[in-house]
Amino acid sequence: MGDAHTAGSVPAQDGALEQRWWIYRGTGQPLYDTSLGALLPPPPPWRRFTGGPVVAPPPADDEEIERRLGQVSASSTGSDQLRREADMVNAALLLRRPLLVTGRPGTGKSSLAYRISRELKLGRVLRWHITSRTTLRSGLYDYDAIGRVQDAAALRTLRDAGAGADRAAGGRAPSEEELPGIGDYVQLGPLGTALLPHEVPRVLLVDELDKCDQDLANDLLSVFEEGQFPIPELLRAQRQHPRVTVMTDDPRRDAEIVGGTVTCRAFPVVVITSNGEREFPPAFLRRCLRLRMPDPDRPQLVDMVMAHLRDAVEGPPDSARADGLVDRFLRNSRERGGLAVDQLLNAVFLATSGRFRGDNEEALEDLVDALWHRLDGAGAESRAG
Template sequence: MNPGSDTPPEWRVYHGTGWPSGSPPSLPKAPPWREFDGEGVAELPEDDHGEFDRRLGKAKGHRVPHRNEISMVNAALYLRRPLLVTGRPGTGKSSLAYQIARELGLGPVLRWPITSRTTLRDGLYGYDAIGRVQDAGTSTGRDGQSGAAPDIGNYVHLGPLGTALLPFERPRVLLIDELDKSDIDLPNDLLNVFEEGEYEIPELIRIAKRAPEVRVLTADRDGSAVISGGVVCCRCFPVVIITSNGERDFPPAFLRRCLNLRIEPPTAQQLGAMVAAQFGATDKVDIARLITEFTERSDELGGLASDQLLNAVHLATELATSGAYQTDEEWQELLKAIWHPLSEGAP
């Protein structure tokens, strides 16, 4: 605390607004054991192709942070540790990654959606060996014989995790979405990558003597990066947001390396802020009444997703614009269809 002041010094760089406030803020220094020495410089894409506005809305000043969100995100930034975000479906877990990226100016979010068949290799990189062989067979030299093999870099494509570990000057935001759907081995497979901040591409290591630097494709739209010696090592550990709907437990070793944030269902105030961010001010529809009906229906069914409310507001707004909006029996039936239960056991 500052001498003679009751106000503690500000330590947070993320404030939960989801909007930048001037130039991107300086990030806290990493702990010595979380410092990495990746060589080279990867270029940060500036254009998110409208993803932030689509995910979060265009209006400023309407966002209400979740409880404990601000402190836990800042702790993850200071410690350079993944943030495991849990909660039931539709509570805004995935949106948190986009809020952090937009507010801190960390570029487009790298999203890695997980299924039961996802492997660590899928997140790191892919190599299209068959495509390269086929292209080599169709190329010919000046003598009419088969030409040189095509550039291998055109057939190596870094995944979201692999791209996030490139040597960026500022960390990228990586969203690992619904990790609880993964094969049982994937959380443990991630441990070494999280600890070391690097990985190898064997296909490039094998040719490193004759091709020490290879430009490959990345997970960014039209993106590419130069890989030296077949090894990718980060300079700034990425901001990793891992979401889980609680469908399974994770190994203790994995949990020890993560910080945990539990997101509860949004309050009426948060729902109102979310609607305002997407639609702005409107007097065509009684938004407060819709939010009340939504929360009551959500409690009755054991939980609804926030985007189900947005669907109802959008439909009501469109109907009101054409003069067809009536809170009659037909509208109530539409609401039942839009606000359908998320679990089979719900009434």
Template sequence: MTPKEQTVPNGWHVFHATGHAPDGPVPRLPEPPAWRQFRGGPPQPTPPDDEEAALRRLGPGDVIQQLGAEETDIVNAALLLRRPLLITGPPGIGKSTLAFLIGRELGLGRVLEWNIVSRTTLRDGLHTYDALGRAQAIAAWRAGLRDAVDTAPDQDADETGEASPADRQRTPTLGEFITLGALGTALLPYDRPRVLLVDELDKSDIDLPNDLLHVLENGSYEIPELVRAVTDAARVHTSDPGGYAVVRDGRVECREFPIVVITSNGEREFPAAFRRRCLPLEMRPPTREQLLAIVESHLRARPAQAESLVDDYFRRVRSGGTHSLDQLLNAVQLTTLGGFQADADGRKLVEMLLRDLAKGR
């Protein structure tokens, strides 16, 4: 920390919740604590950007500040300590949006998303192996090789009838059938941390949080299929579109621990051992002024009907209903269409859009 950072309030912050992409050089995180340093290699190329995904999450206008000073402190502490951030709050409040906010502001490229369902396992997040696809590819290769031997044995096979070295090189490789998941890709050895969104972990099987402990603590994992392979290195697919990575000796270890944003709607408690490894952040519902600003940011205007709809939405939330920001944005967008009448049948449609999600239909 520089002398200036020691005297300026919040000078230790690297994240300010502005949502503005860096104009000049990308911000650098301070060195991690000694117990959170990793030595994976060789370094991976810089990940791609995905501004379209960020626009869908953050809107085309200026990002509205939903984090207070206390919440911003917690996010920065998680970044500097290289610890996962466990965000709780009602559905649709903008928990997952924080991952995109961090990624854009720190210039960290495409956010890796791991969406959790009840059947999700740790292996799903680390990697998948298409054994059937590999078996079919090898069978097709052998069939093609036999055809080549039958038609031109003097060119495609030696005197014993075996394939020539050129043919053997075309054998489908193991790595072609291994794809790293979002978690597995995030743990590749990048020079700067990737942003990983683990969305709705509370919907997982009861064992998944405990299964995550080793990976979150050690920043590494093994791919059993490659550990057993005879080759020292394999080129595998990643979660980035068209992305590849070279895995050596079947083991992956990060260089910079990823920025892990875990969201939960509070449907169940997590084990103490898991919570110990995360920094908790509870997001509060936005105020009326913030809701108006969010509408204006996404629609790049404040329609005449916006205030009454925001007031209606705000009243429903304060009365204890379960609502999402998407519902408000959809209602405002619909009522701004030419010819739409927000009375009679139109009012019924608005009521449907703003319905309490906890009551089913």
């Protein structure tokens, strides 16, 4: 009885069960000697896209991923929550559907996108931070019409000024062809870049969608369903410029757009986060997979502390102090309506910095109490205040 495993499951190294159908395992370890392209089966027929020409692989961004996740380390994969998380990430991968992640602020919703990118080796995460003023177009692309008009006016001035000199010297005045092409005034946003025809899916983080204007969720439906979007400025110019190279959201990267329309090839891994400040339309929810992110448990918090501050907490005194702070954090989080993981990391960093020894212990206690203020704004003052 004790040695029997669930059908379709295999034991992980720490005794947890991993499902055979999983591609993403949530272990924190990057794929070894393989790639997502080799592991990912074809999409459902209704989610098949054929955009082209295929663009270059995305740039790596290991520095940003390490800043957000800490060093690569094996995570504790035994909890029901982490297995549920892996189930939903893999379902989103196979079905080519967005994953809507809800939960309290500070529970690690956004970090999931970076964990997926690191483990599946998908390169730089495209992050689209949503505010009340965000529009669909801002995520798709930006067209600098004013800059183009100014450059055209400057060209005309230069041409008019040079006409007399050209006649006298036999030279050539600048032509319209010498004006930078329309592509120099178009830059794709995070969503637009994610929908380029990549051979392997990009990771797109749509952060805090619940902050958006009420129409944005509905506007996203068409883009997510069609896997493409037009750029009207390029459509109008396609007779003269059927293939246009534009800038992307990736630094110093560009891509070729054919016929004025961006069409994806591999639907991106879309992670949408929400703090639950508003309800989304039923039609939007129907097209998303949903994952509720609960507060991290003690093993997860220890994993996070070790990933970010392993060197600082290796010695016995600092290790014991960090353990004590984790336990205290869990108690305070329950009492104060939930705290954020970065509040714990800040406290452990200060406690293991070597700046609070002997007589300074009381000062540290006051500081930690101030750091762990309620996220609704109450109790932000330290006891000394």
